[in-house]
Structures are given as structure tokens and as C-alpha cells.
Amino acid sequence: xxxxxxxxxDLVVMVVYFVAILGFGSFFGRYTRxxxxxxxxxxxxxxxLIAMSCVATxxxxxxxxxxxxxxxxxxxxxxxxxxxxxxxxxLFVFGWLPIIYFSRxxxxxxYFERRFNQSTRVVATAFVLLYLVGYIGINLLTLGxxxxxxxxxxxxxxxxxxxxxxxxxxxxxxxxxxxMTDLAQGFLLLIAGLLLFGLGLWAVGGPSAFWSHLTVxxxxxxxxxxxxxxxxxxxxxxxxxxANSAALYLMNQGMIMRFLAVKSVNDGRKxxxxxxxxxxxxAMLAVANxxxxxxxxxxxxxxxxxxxxDAIFVIVADKLCNVPGLFGLIMAALTAALMSTVxxxxxxxxxxxxxxxxxxxxxxxxxxxxxxxxARICSVVATGIGLAMVPVMLKQGSIYDAHGMFxxxxxPPMVMAIVLGIFWRRYNGQGALATLIGGGLMIAASLKWADxxxxxxxxxxxxxSLGIGSGGYKFIRAWYGLLVSGLLGVVVSLLFAPQPYDRxxxxxxxxxxxxxxxxxxxxxxxxxxxxxxxxxxxxxxVTDGEVALSASVMKQLGAEPGDLLYVADARRxxxxxxxxxxxxxxxxxxxxxxxxxxxxxxDAMLDPRRAVRVELIL
Numbered sequence: 001x002x003x004x005x006x007x008x009x010d011l012v013v014m015v016v017y018f019v020a021i022l023g024f025g026s027f028f029g030r031y032t033r034x035x036x037x038x039x040x041x042x043x044x045x046x047x048x049l050i051a052m053s054c055v056a057t058x059x060x061x062x063x064x065x066x067x068x069x070x071x072x073x074x075x076x077x078x079x080x081x082x083x084x085x086x087x088x089x090x091l092f093v094f095g096w097l098p099i100i101y102f103s104r105x106x107x108x109x110x111y112f113e114r115r116f117n118q119s120t121r122v123v124a125t126a127f128v129l130l131y132l133v134g135y136i137g138i139n140l141l142t143l144g145x146x147x148x149x150x151x152x153x154x155x156x157x158x159x160x161x162x163x164x165x166x167x168x169x170x171x172x173x174x175x176x177x178x179x180m181t182d183l184a185q186g187f188l189l190l191i192a193g194l195l196l197f198g199l200g201l202w203a204v205g206g207p208s209a210f211w212s213h214l215t216v217x218x219x220x221x222x223x224x225x226x227x228x229x230x231x232x233x234x235x236x237x238x239x240x241x242x243a244n245s246a247a248l249y250l251m252n253q254g255m256i257m258r259f260l261a262v263k264s265v266n267d268g269r270k271x272x273x274x275x276x277x278x279x280x281x282x283a284m285l286a287v288a289n290x291x292x293x294x295x296x297x298x299x300x301x302x303x304x305x306x307x308x309x310d311a312i313f314v315i316v317a318d319k320l321c322n323v324p325g326l327f328g329l330i331m332a333a334l335t336a337a338l339m340s341t342v343x344x345x346x347x348x349x350x351x352x353x354x355x356x357x358x359x360x361x362x363x364x365x366x367x368x369x370x371x372x373x374x375a376r377i378c379s380v381v382a383t384g385i386g387l388a389m390v391p392v393m394l395k396q397g398s399i400y401d402a403h404g405m406f407x408x409x410x411x412p413p414m415v416m417a418i419v420l421g422i423f424w425r426r427y428n429g430q431g432a433l434a435t436l437i438g439g440g441l442m443i444a445a446s447l448k449w450a451d452x453x454x455x456x457x458x459x460x461x462x463x464x465s466l467g468i469g470s471g472g473y474k475f476i477r478a479w480y481g482l483l484v485s486g487l488l489g490v491v492v493s494l495l496f497a498p499q500p501y502d503r504x505x506x507x508x509x510x511x512x513x514x515x516x517x518x519x520x521x522x523x524x525x526x527x528x529x530x531x532x533x534x535x536x537x538x539x540x541x542v543t544d545g546e547v548a549l550s551a552s553v554m555k556q557l558g559a560e561p562g563d564l565l566y567v568a569d570a571r572r573x574x575x576x577x578x579x580x581x582x583x584x585x586x587x588x589x590x591x592x593x594x595x596x597x598x599x600x601x602x603d604a605m606l607d608p609r610r611a612v613r614v615e616l617i618l
Contacts, residue, residue, distance in 0.1 A: 013328030044568070045261050047270035049183055049575035054258050054271065055279040056186030058248065063287040064193070064333075068313035071291020074231050075218025078291060082284035084241030085249075085276045092249050093269045095422045095509045100256060101265050102515035103506050106355040108251050108418075115421050115507045116429035116499075123436045125356045127414045128253055132349040133382060134406050135252075137389025139342050160387065183575075190279075192333030193286025199320040200293035204300055213296040226468045235468055235475025239408050243478035247411035250418045253352050254344035263566050263576055264617050290316040342386070349382035350375045405474050409447065412481025413439035420489050425501065425508050431493030438492075439485025446477055454480055520564055520618040530557050531615045532592075533570055536608045539595035548585040548595035549614065557616045559584050564618050567594065567604065570611040580604035581617065 063082075070078035105111045108128055113121035204210050211219070222233045248255055262268040294312040297303045297319065307315050314331075321327035354375045363370065417435045420427040446453045454464045454476060464480040506515025516524040532553050542548045547567050549557075559565060561584050568579030580603065588595065594612055596604075606612060 007324060007327070009324045010326075010328030010331065013325045014332050017328075017332040043261055043581065044263050044566075044579040045267075045576040046572070047262060047267035047274065050258055050262050050267070051271040051274040051279060052186045053183045054255065054275050055283050056183070056189065058275075058280070059186075059189055059283050059287055063283075064290070064313050065310065067284075067288040068291040068294070068316070069309045070231065071288040072294045072307075072309045072312045073291070074223055074228075075214055075220065075295065076292060077218075077220050077223040077231070077233075078288045079284050080222050080233065081236055081240045082280060082288065084237060085245045085280055087241070088245055088249050089272060089276055091246075091419070091422075093272050096250055096418070097259060097268050097272070098265050098512045099422060099507060099509075099515060101260060101268065102512065102519040104519065107352050108253055108256060108414075109352065109356045111507070112417070112421075112432065115504070116432045120417075120429055120432045120436065121356065123433065124414065124417070125352060127410065127436065127440075128251060128352050129349065131247070131251065131410050131414070132253060132345050132352065133385045134389055134410060136342055136345045136349070136382065136386025138406060139345070140386055140389075189333040190282055190286050192330050193289065194282070196317060196320060196330055197285065197289035197293070200289065200297070200316065203302065203320055204293070204296050209300075210293075210296055213299045214292070218292075218295065229468060232468050232475065235479075238479035238482070239475045239477075242482055243411045243415060244407045246415045246419070247407065251411065251414045253348035257348055257351060258344070263568075263579065263581070293320075342383075345386070346379050346382050350378040353378045353382075408474065408477035408481060409443055412443065412478055413437075413485040416482055416485040416489060420486065420493075421508070423509050424493075425504055425510070426498050427489065427493050428496055428499050430496045431489040431491075434492035435485045435489035438488040439481060442484045442488075443477065443481045446480060450477075516618060522562055524618040525558070525563075525616075529615075531613050532556055533611050533613050534592040534594040536601065536606060536610070536612055537593050537595050538598050538601060538608065540597060542585055542595050542597050542600075544597050544600055545582060546585040546597075546600070547582040547614070548588050550589060550591050550593060551587040552591060553614070554584065554587045557614065559616050561586050563616060566615050566617050567596075567606070567612050569606060570613045578605045578607065580606075 067078050067081065070081065100108075100111060103111070103114060105114060109121045109124040112124040201207055201210055204213065223231050223236070225234050226232045259268045259271065262271060290313040291309075294303060294307065294316045297316065298305050298307065303315055303319055317330045318327055321330055354371055358374050358378075359366075359371055363374075413436045416439065417432050420435065421432065442453075464483070465476050468476055501511075505511045506518050513524065532549075534549070534553065539548065547565055549559075549565075554560070557565075563584045565582055565584050566579065567582055568574075568576055580600070582596075582600065582604075585595075594614060596606075601608060
């Protein structure tokens with residue numbers, strides 16, 4: 001037990017934050033009426049809201065601690081770990097996103113059954129659940145490390161308390177609560193991180209002084225290709241780029257659910273571009289700057305030279321935040337980062353278990369209300385399993401090592417199976433099983449016999465290690481895993497007959513229009529980007545799930561009866577919280593009148609006193 005690092009007012013700020021976010025998240029339980037709302041938020045949100053909440057999910061509590069530590073040790077090259085997402089953009093926006101959205105899959109494993117067979121779904125379910133609960137454990141480990149130093153409380157007490165808070169509002173509100181709380185927490189963590197950087201620049205004498213105190217190597221955006229062994233550019237790219245970033249957007253059920261909550265594929269694409277091109281660079285600056293500042297502050301005698309790198313974020317924040325309550329705000333941002341990642345993972349674990357285990361094998365005929373209850377129970381259980389993973393992660397040494405080991409060992413087979421499944425029609429169920437099972441076993445073997453497997457050479461050329469050396473095997477294991485998993489999948493697929501194309505429609509690149517046609521139920525048409533505003537009217541002649549517009553408005557939208565329309569509260573700042581996808585009914589003749597049945601109005605949570613905007617989706 002140690003003393004609290006900050007002042008009493010800082011502790012008050014943190015407590016107020018916890019209470020506020022718990023109430024804020026639980027409030028959105030009113031928007032959860034079934035498993036569709038609990039897992040996907042009703043597929044109604046605007047791109048900007050999803051983009052911001054995704055950043056809060058990506059920036060976990062481990063991010064502030066992990067990247068500050070790397071920044072303190074290696075300078076600006078720590079940024080390369082956060083800017084590896086660019087190459088995922090075309091794979092995601094033109095392949096994976098439209099496939100999963102139009103096919104209406106509820107989980108990544110469900111895609112595997114649709115694309116291949118039931119056996120691959122079972123194996124994929126095991127991989128995804130292991131990945132999710134392991135990530136919960138990593139985040140809770142980081143919380144314990146940070147909060148033990150900060151609050152002076154017992155490690156276990158801190159972990160259990162914050163995990164409990166996250167579980168409560170996720171259990172109450174589901175995906176809507178996750179999205180809305182992550183929106184608030186995303187703004188907080190970016191503001192707090194950038195504020196800390198501004199205070200640090202002022203404390204060390206300005207940007208010029210900051211730059212002058214960094215060595216040449218500390219100014220570089222990349223480390224050496226194979227050196228240092230603990231942080232080589234090649235290893236970071238294969239681990240954090242090809243494995244971790246690809247896994248985040250392709251197999252992380254939490255991120256998949258976030259993008260499935262957008263109102264349209266186009267909005268999902270906008271969100272992705274905003275994340276990678278704007279928000280991720282800002283997030284990198286917010287989470288890593290304490291490490292850079294710490295290195296400079298040592299040189300100007302603001303902090304001790306023997307400061308612990310793993311605690312540098314807390315040390316720098318405590319030194320710079322002299323205004324009462326400001327340190328508490330910064331630490332609230334740290335816990336916000338934790339909760340915004342853990343809540344997503346908890347909700348995602350629940351989604352996979354309910355959709356791929358319980359609903360599939362245990363109670364397939366049960367009501368949606370029953371499955372919603374199971375989902376909420378599973379949220380609590382997932383939190384408990386994540387807590388149990390913490391001791392396993394503790395054995396890996398540093399948080400960075402734990403994160404890297406876990407990513408490299410678990411994600412490569414799933415990443416390769418998804419990429420091959422999306423882009424190669426010849427890839428079949430046998431190949432997918434070889435990728436998942438065979439690749440998993442080969443990675444497991446490398447954990448036991450690293451020197452013999454990862455140090456493999458042909459004519460003196462290091463095939464897997466790329467010359468990094470045995471100290472960097474934890475990084476290069478991801479490259480090894482991707483290579484052997486992909487090779488196994490390709491070879492085995494070629495040994496067996498391909499799947500008929502009719503089964504693959506909408507599930508592979510090149511057949512996305514077929515998926516859009518199945519999603520809409522008729523031939524898709526390009527949206528003209530027109531939005532109209534009208535007033536709501538309850539009309540019993542309209543069928544449930546339909547909206548009736550005037551003939552002139554239908555013409556303006558370019559819509560026909562049966563087209564999919566998006567009806568939302570005209571207040572854009574709501575981000576689609578009050579909205580619904582509805583089919584266009586036969587038009588009427590009253591201008592600007594938007595007719596709905598009372599039940600449809602209630603399900604969409606639209607206010608009849610408010611104007612609505614309508615747009616054509618497909």
C-alpha cells in the first residue's frame with residue numbers, strides 16, 4: 001500500500017467521473033429492447049459518432065502506459081506502432097465492410113459458416129473468444145499497474161472495482177451504451193492527452209527546446225529495421241501492423257459490431273477514413289507524448305533520471321498538472337481509455353457467445369427476450385474471465401511484452417483465414433480449417449521451440465527472424481504465423497474441390513453487388529445524396545416497418561416503393577440515436593408529411609413533435 005500520488009481534489013474528480021459515466025452508460029439501457037439493439041445499436045448511427053467511439057475503443061488504458069514507455073525508451077519512433085493502419089483501409093472499406101454489412105452476419109464466426117461450413121465456425125468461435133477475453137485481461141492488467149501506483153490501493157482491488165463499473169453499464173445498455181459512453185470518453189482522452197503535451201512543451205521551454213533535447217535517434221519516426229532487438233521496425237510492422245491492426249478491424253468482434261451499427265455502408269467507409277487519416281494520428285500524439293516529454297524532462301532535471309519507464313505516464317502527468325483537479329482529469333482519461341476498450345470487449349464477447357454458442361447449439365428456439373437475458377449474464381461472466389486472465393499476463397514481464405506475445409500468438413491464423421476468404425474464391429472449408437488449426441499448432445510449436453523454428457535459415461538467409469535475433473522472436477512470431485497459416489490454407493485448398501460460386505455470392509470480393517441485392521431485396525441503386533425534411537404523422541394505413549412519403553418527395557429522393565429509407569430525427573447532433581431503416585410504402589399526396597404507424601414510431605423512438613430527415617440508403 002502506497003500513498004495517493006495526487007491531491008484529494010484529484011481523487012474527487014476521478015470519483016465524480018466514475019459516477020457520471022456509470023449513470024450516463026446505464027441511461028442508454030432505455031434504447032435496448034432486444035439482442036439487435038444490445039449488440040448492434042439498431043444499425044442507425046452516423047459515421048462521425050462511430051468514428052469517435054472507435055478511437056476510444058482503440059485507445060485502451062494499455063495505450064497510455066505502453067506507448068509512453070516506448071516513447072521514453074525509443075523517442076518518436078514509438079509513433080510507428082500507432083500509424084500502421086493505413087494498409088488496412090482498402091481491404092476494409094472495399095472488401096470486409098460491405099460483405100459483413102450486406103450479409104447481415106451477427107458475428108465473425110457466423111461469416112465462417114456462411115462462407116465455408118459449420119466446422120470452421122466452431123474453430124473460429126474458439127479463436128475469437130480467446131482473443132476477446134485475453135484482451136480484457138491485458139486491459140485489466142494495465143489498470144492494475146497504473147492504479148496501484150496512482151491510488152496506493154491494492155492491485156486486485158483496483159482491477160475488480162473498475163471492471164465492475166464497466167460490466168454494469170454494458171449489461172444495462174449494451175451496444176448503445178458502449179457507443180455513447182465511448183463517444184464521451186473518446187473526447188476526454190484526446191483532450192487530456194493533447195493538454196498534457198501542451199503543458200509539457202511549456203514546461204521544457206517550448207517546441208524548439210523540446211526538439212533540441214532529443215537525440216538524433218530519438219527524433220526518427222522509425223527505429224532500425226532489425227535493431228534494437230526489443231523494438232525493431234520490421235518486428236513492429238509485422239506484429240502491430242499486419243497482425244494487430246488487421247486483427248483489430250477484421251476479427252475483433254467489438255470493432256465489427258461498431259461498424260455494423262452505422263446506418264449504411266457509405267457511413268462506415270466515412271468512419272474508417274476519419275479514423276485512419278485524422279483521429280488515429282491525434283490518438284498517437286495523445287497517448288505517446290508523455291514518454292517523449294519524460295525523456296526531455298530528465299535532461300532538464302524536472303524528473304529523476306532513474307524514473308521507471310513503465311510508470312512514466314503517471315510520473316509526467318503528476319509533475320505537469322499543478323492546477324488542482326487537473327491531475328485527476330488526466331487520470332480519469334486513463335481510466336476512460338480502459339473502460340472504453342473493456343466495455344467494447346465485454347459486449348463483443350457476449351455477442352459471440354450468444355450468437356455462436358447459446359443461440360446456435362443450446363437454445364435455438366428461445367425468444368429474443370431470453371437471449372437478451374443470457375447476453376447480459378454473459379457480460380458479467382466475460383468480465384470475470386478477463387479478471388482470471390490477469391495473472392497469466394503478469395508472467396510476460398512488461399505490458400508491451402504481454403500485448404505483443406498475445407497478439408502474435410492468437411491473431412495470425414484468423415487474419416489469414418479472413419483475408420483469403422474475402423479475396424480468393426478458390427479458398428475452401430478444408431483450407432480454412434488448415435489455416436486455423438494447422439496455423440495455430442505451428443504457432444504453439446514456436447512458443448516451445450523458438451530458436452529451432454523462428455531462427456530457420458535458407459542459404460544463410462533468416463527466413464522468419466529477418467535477422468532480428470532471438471530477443472526479437474516475440475515480434476517476428478506474427479510474421480511467422482501469417483506466413484505458415486496462409487501457406488497451409490493455400491496448399492490444402494488446392495488439393496480439394498472449390499465451392500460453387502452460387503454459395504459465395506455476397507461473401508467474396510467481386511460479388512458485393514449480389515450482397516447488396518440480397519440486403520435490399522431488390523436491385524440496388526446508387527443514392528443521390530438527397531435528404532428531405534418532413535413532419536411525422538401517425539397513420540394506421542401504413543404497414544409496420546414502412547414509411548409513406550408524398551409522390552414529389554419520393555421523386556426528389558429517387559426512391560420507389562420497397563426501397564430502403566433511413567428516417568431520423570432532424571437534429572444531426574443526435575447522430576442517429578432516434579432513427580430507423582424503413583421500407584418505402586406507396587406514396588401519398590400530402591407534401592412534407594412522413595406517415596408511420598404508431599408502433600413503428602415507438603420502435604424508432606422518434607418524437608412526433610420533431611421534424612425528421614429522410615434519405616435513400618440503397
